[in-house]
Amino acid sequence: MIAILDYDAGNIKSVEKAMQLLGQEVTITRDRETILGARKVILPGVGAFGDAMGKIRQYGLYDVIHEVVDRGTPFLGICLGLQLLFERSDESPGVEGLGILKGEIRRIPETPGLKIPHMGWNSLEFRNDGRLFWDLPQKSYVYFVHSYYLKAADEGIVTAVTEYGTQIHASVEQGNVFACQFHPEKSSDVGIQILRNFLSI
Helix, strand or coil: CCCEEECCCCHHHHEEEHHHHHCEEEEEEHHHHHHEEEEEEEEEEECCHHHHHHHHHCCCHHHHHHHHHHHCEEEEECCCCHHCCEEEEEECCCCCCCCCEEEEEEEEECCEECCCEEEEEEEEEEEEEEEEECCCCCCCCEEEECEEEEEEEEEEEEEEEEECCCCCEEEEEEECCCEEECCCCCCCHHHHHHHHHHCCC
16 A cells, blocks of 8 residues: 555645556555555655645654654655755745755746746756666656755765756655655656656665
8 A cells, every 4th residue: 555645735636646547555644553554655745845844743744754764664755745855945944844864955046037936847867876767768858846946965865857047956765765856747658657666666
């Protein structure tokens, strides 16, 4: 069973549909025992960093997420779910993230000709043999919707980058923790292969 964490964030249903398309049994939940019993856990989300961390704490998910990670269960953060795994965000000064990975979330710099939020398809440059990108060619295109981007403290965990006014750390992997700034569930065949790769881990 795949557990999708429910903390009132947007975009949860589309991740559920993508998992079902891949033949998975999926539960959208905030129940501790259900989450700890899952084969894989996904933290999706669209929304604001500070509000999301408030909900995660309100629903008792902060400790559960750390326990899932400590147990070695494969864990995938998507979009806001990636950002929440890190320590802090320019979007919500003073709010601590989950702190599972080291780094910060910064606002995409104003650049002539580029709109913020960044909405659309960008190609990825793969690095560090990321397991999410098995059987995918360099420069594969995926779909982004975001105004803030990751700057990881350790570039050794970065498995994909893209350019949009600056270099964006688009995907990371550390042990059993995986995360994508882009939306694999909205990224056509490439995204489905990324999700399939996660399921195979």
